Amino acid sequence: MLELRPNCECCDRDLPPGSPDARICSYECTFCAECATVRLHGTCPNCGGELVRRPSRPANMLAKHPASTRRVLKPAGCQAVST
Secondary structure: OOOOOOEOOOOOOEOOOOOOOEEEOOOOOEEEHHHHHHHOOOEOOOOOOEOEEOOOOOHHHHHHOOOOOOOOOOHHHOOOOOO
16 A cells, blocks of 8 residues: 655655645655656656656545655755666
């Protein structure tokens, strides 16, 4: 099950569980749409994987399996991966 992290690792913008602006890689590194597009060009700076829209969890399941409250912030590491 996805962790649904609460913030962008680059700019610390809040990303609630149902936010359409959340982007993740296959390791669940989490970024806002603006950082994912403008700063990172769709590539995770941690693993080099593709950043895609994070799916939302239905409200009834969110109550049963809440989103994470663990914030991850790595502003110094938010540079696009060189290809």
